[in-house]
Amino acid sequence: MRVWAELLSTPTADTPGTCVQVHFDDRRYILGHIAEGTQRWLTERKSRGGKLSDVFITGRTEWATTGGLIGFILTLSDQKKDKRVFKWTTVHGGENLLHMVASTRSYVLREQMLLKVDEQVEGITPPFQDHNVTVTPLYVRPTGDPLAPVPPSPKLSPAAGEKRERDESMSRDERIQFLAQKVKDMFFKEQQSVNKTGNEGKEGAPKVNEVGEPPMKKGRGAQGADTLQPSQAQSEMLPPGEPSNIALSYILIMNDHRGKFLPKVAISLGVRPGPDFAKLASGEAVMGKTGNMVKPEDVMEPTRIGAGIAVCDIPEACYIDDFLSKPEWSNTEKLQKRLSCFFWILGDGLQEDKRILEFMEKFPEASHVVSSRELCANHIRFTGAAKFTQRLNYLDPVCFPLLQSSLEPAKPAPEGTLAARSGMRRILEPEWIWEERFDREFDGEKALESVRALGPSFDEVVTDIHQSLASDPVPAETWPGSDAEVITLGTGSSLPSRYRNVSGTLLRVPGVGSIIIDCGEDTYGQLRRLLPPDELEAVMFDLKVIYISHLHADHHLGAVSLIKERTKLLLSKPDPNNNTIFIVAPHRFHNFLDEYSSVEKIFSSHANRQIYVPLESLIPPPYTTLATPQNRENLKQLLDSLSLSSWRAQTAYHCQDAFTTAFTFKNGFKVAYSGDTRPTHRFTLLGRDATLLIHEATFDDELLAEAVAKRHSTISEAIEAGMQMKAKVTCLTHFSQRYPKKPKMVVGEGGDMDVVYAFDSMRFRVGEAARFRRLQKGLEEVYKDVDEDAMDAEEEGREEEEEEEVKEEVKPVKEKKGKKEKQQQQQQQQKLKKSETRRERTQRIKEEDRKCDESGMSVDAMIKELQEIPKRKKDEKKKEGSGINVDAMIKELMESPKKQKEMGKQEARVMQGRRDRLRRLDSVPDEPEK
Ligand SMILES: [Zn+2]
Incomplete structure (x- = not known):
């Protein structure tokens, strides 16, 4: 052993x-x-x-x-x-x-x-x-x-959301x-159905979430693709605790290893094989043929x-x-x-x-x-990611700095x-x-060699680009926000992979501050890797907002460490003008931060005080929830602190509590962010005339069916969204890890709008995004030698290795494995068949998806909308005009009785379509989203 x-x-x-x-x-x-x-x-x-x-x-x-x-x-x-x-x-x-x-x-x-x-x-x-x-x-x-008693948890700023009670009376054991x-x-x-009071529902009872919709089909594999419905997850708050x-x-320590019994030695000492052997092995002394005592240690190897x-x-x-x-x-x-x-x-x-x-x-x-x-x-x-960063740096050190x-x-x-x-x-x-062994360490020299190995054609392309940039520099735009900088820290979806970390984007607005837009695990690590220490410190100082679009784990697991690092910095260098941080997120995320504060203090009431702005309160009326006076005050502080004129959100078409958002600075600079979503009309309206759109583009165009099933967007859909918004710059990110190095770029789309494909550790000024048009050819070249087949083979080799291990593990049931293998093969063949038909279905699904969204809402929202029409009609007079386009549109719809009738019909059609679609999707084998 x-x-x-x-x-x-x-x-x-x-x-x-x-x-x-x-x-x-x-x-x-x-x-x-x-x-x-x-x-x-x-x-x-x-x-x-x-x-x-x-x-x-x-x-x-x-x-x-x-x-x-x-x-x-x-x-x-x-x-x-x-x-x-x-x-x-x-x-x-x-x-x-x-x-x-x-x-x-x-x-x-x-x-x-x-x-x-x-x-x-x-x-x-x-x-x-x-x-x-x-x-x-x-x-x-x-x-x-002197053992300083652990201070009680900080009085947290009034948590948004429904009122939930902490049970203060529990004993430690309880x-x-x-x-x-x-x-x-x-x-x-x-999973059991749990109703709002937290009681478990009867088995077999239909699972229904708060708005009365059937629950969303659960994805598999993606981080957090499975999340609890809020009614289940939040019916009770955790009892408070104290940091330890x-x-x-x-x-x-390994267990001692008893030595082996040595039968030949025992026989030579005159022990008869049989019961005496057993006695010796179990630690008893026995009598030999000649009356001699034979002790266990005489006939056993020593214990290890x-x-x-x-x-x-x-x-x-x-x-x-x-x-x-x-x-x-x-x-x-x-x-x-x-x-x-x-x-x-x-x-x-x-x-x-x-x-x-x-x-x-x-x-x-x-x-x-x-x-x-x-x-x-x-x-x-x-090292995989660093190798490509080194190549990209060779192409353009401005947008791709070295790590x-x-x-x-x-x-x-x-x-x-x-x-x-x-x-x-x-x-x-x-x-x-x-x-004598260590993990391979990244060798910058070697990575540079790999750049040179790309050959003279690569060098020519790069030289051309450099010359063109020198002789005819990209004109820097002068519209508001053109000096803002986008730093993409993590640009992959679902799970962190070798080449892309999970979601994380930093927006630096000169004179205003920094905003982190989603922050998956290790976002702080990515910042540390990219920025020189003094710049890192500056970013952490002026970090004003952490924005979380939804609760899938690939979008927020890095938030706690960012908050902690900022608190640490501000405790060591207090700055009275800079001692708050706004957490703009679904309110359930605020609840998580509150509950986690029992484990350790992450905020500091005087150095890094948190102000929560729940996204639910930013949805235009009449869907706004949680618009409490406190939340309104929090929003006001947010707008003041960042010189913003507005910050709005809309529900995304993705999962429970997922949002799209747009915020506008007083100078007119407007930023829209999709989070994870299928394209929706309401986001297009929300982001209209955005200076910068950051849009997820999880899937390549040919994987539309998958994009629909998993409620993500394709590259072309994301570009289309930018065109509809009339955005000046669209930055695509959150690419599927299935194409870990480079997504299949759709060249020439976007018209006047600049389309930027994000890579990890990339940075650019919004007003200089046109630079990427010049880099396009070089970007293709950087990845030219990437042999996807070889990569697949590498992956497969890895699977085989693992398979070996598995075989070793299940030796005793090896015979059964033959059967199992056959079954697996059959399953795979079925899968193949299905994936063929899936491709065929793509067009049909696309058509249906378009129908679902044709009223400008997702199916979910539309159903909700239709359910609420009678109630809203009553409320309508009391409500003041919101001035939001979506609202105007709905209002228009509601004012026309003919249209209402049509919507009734449409409701039936959509419900039927939705049922059919879910049924079909259920028959498609789930694949881990990787
Ligand atoms: Zn998601």
């Missing part, structure tokens, strides 16, 4: 956490941080996690140690669903872990994922044990400084039980003492004394024989602390690997220790040695 511990990640901009994986033949264990970026890094490393059984989170329960957990869980569940290798994964961690996971319940729902969350409590939770290992937690508390049930409901409870300052470390590792997480100096005084360290001699390696995860400056260095000397046989920001270079982890990185750490590792390097592997069994 070979067992090893491998360092999976070290602190970099891409992967801010440290974690270690212990590898057994049948199981894997991860210890350390599951920080943001972990899932993308594991994808880059081609680790799939099929055999992952347990995750032990070290340190305090906070976003820095658990921020990647949700993305990690979602990816893992999708993989496990496919492979069915090792169903259960348990996440172990310290106080508040349950609360942390439960707070995400409005956007995480994976019924097939068998996930357990084990919140460990000192004195109650026993050490973890299975047939491979025993894992003992050390609960470490800060000492020295609270834990309540949270555990919430987490259980998220992962392996059959306990930091966990773990000692993992299980080796192990310690993962010691010391976030701050005040934890050191308590860590060293833990009783687990008292039996030094025993541990010396077992602990082969210490992985130290240390806060800034702690690697030089004498107390830690002296402690290390007690374990001279063990290796001491130290991971800290100072000892680990900021290597580029996502920030360092090849050398800030400080050398102290004597007798090793600085952590990703991929380093300590063998624990059969002997304690280091295997």
Whole structure:
């Protein structure tokens, strides 16, 4: 048996956490941080996690140690669903872990994922044990400084949304039980219909959401494609909790391995084969033929003492004394024989602390690997993306700057220790040695060579472009907003991939501030990777708004770390004029932030105070909800703070609580953002005359049927939306990860409007978007050598590798596999057949989709509209004119009795069409959206 511990990640901009994986033949264990970026890094490393059984989170329960957990869980569940290798994964961690996971319940729902969350409590939770290992937690508390009581959660600005009550009266045990049930409901409870009071509905009762529509067909695979309906997710608020300052470390030790019984030796000592053999093997001494005593140790190989590792997480100096005084360290001699390696995860400056260095000397046989920001270079982890950034930079350094990185750490590792390097592997069994291997590190030189290898034709194209830009510069426009800058940080959909991170766009408006428009996981990491430190600081200072379009995880998992970084910055450099941050989002997202604040304080009432503006309150009347006086005041503050004249939203045609939006600055600069949506007429109206439209373009044109099914837009539809709005510039983003490097550009569309295809880590001024017309040919060339087939082959090779592992895993049931394979083949053939007919259906579906939207609304909205007509007619007189086009249109419709009649007919037609369509879509096999 070979067992090893491998360092999976070290602190970099891409992967801010440290974690270690212990590898057994049948199981894997991860210890350390599951920080943001972990899932993308594991994808880059081609680790799939099929055999992952347990995750032990070290340190305090906070976003820095658990921020990647949700993305990690979602990816893992999708993989496990496919492979069915090792169903259960348990996440172990310290106080508040349950609360942390439960707070995400409005956007995480994976019924097939068998996930357990084990919140460990000192004195109650026993050490973890299975047939491979025993894992003992050390609960470490800060000492020295008088233990400052954790301040109560900040008084949050009045949360938007319906009134929900926190139950303040729960005991600790009740609270834990309540949270555990919430987490259980998220992962392996059959979805049950729950009515508004939170009672479970009868089985078989139709599932109906708040507006009385049939529930949306659930997607699969996409991050957060499964979300709870609000009535389920929010019927109860989590009981309040307090941040915990306990930091966990773990000692993992392999179980002792009893030696083999040696029958030949036993016979030579005069033992008769038979019952005496059994006695010896079970540890009893027996009598030999000549009356001699034969002891078990005479006829057994010696027991192999299980080796192990310690993962010691010391976030701050005040934890050191308590860590060293833990009783687990008292039996030094025993541990010396077992602990082969210490992985130290240390806060800034702690690697030089004498107390830690002296402690290390007690374990001279063990290796001491130290991971800290100072000892680990900021290597580029996502090398695939970086390679193309380097090429794009060669084409145009203005729009494609080189990434920030360092090849050398800030400080050398102290004597007798090793600085952590990703991929380093300590063998624990059969002997304690280091295997000479590390993860590949990005080599800028090599990437440049790959640029040169593109050949003379590429160079010619680039030279032409450079000359043309020099002799005939792109004229900078002078309309309002032309000096604003768009920085695309993540431009992929669904899951972070090698080449594109998930949604994240930064808009910098000179003299006003910065706005983050959606921020998927690791958006801050992408910022850190792209911007030099001083510019990063400037951006974080003037970050005024975080805008979240909807609750799918690929659009907001990076928000907490952005808020935290800004709070940290403003606490260190207070600025009284700049101490608020506006969170413009669906109100359920505000609820998440409020609930998460029990785990750690992310805002600061005097340095980075939050002001919530729920998108529901920005919808033009009469659909506005949550337009409370407080929310109106919040909006006013938002408009004042950013010199805006208006900020409006409309429901998107995508999922529950998804929005499109448009905001206009006082100087006339207007920005429209689609979020995720099918094209809708109401968004076209909302974004009319936008200076800049940022539009999702998830699918290539030939995948229209898929775009319809998954409620996304195609590239041409997004361009069309821009044309209809008469936008000056349309920036396309959120591309399907299926074409990870470059979407199929539709050349020549858009007329006078500038169309910009976004790449990760790209930046341009709105008034200089015409530059991309000049770059077009070069962009095609950059990707010319990309052999999609080779890429597919690479992917397939990876699948095969994984398949190997699976085979190994399920050996005992191998015979059954033959049958299974046949079944799978049949299924695949069926799938193929269906995909052929699917293509044929494309046209028909397109036609229907157009019909659905012809009244200027999505089906959902139209049904709602039709239902509300009688009620609204009554209200109509009381309502003041909103001046919004949609309204005018509806009004016009309503005033004409003839039109009303038509709408009645149309309602029946649309309902029937919708039912047919859903039925058909149900018969199309779901494919993970990747
Ligand atoms: Zn979405």
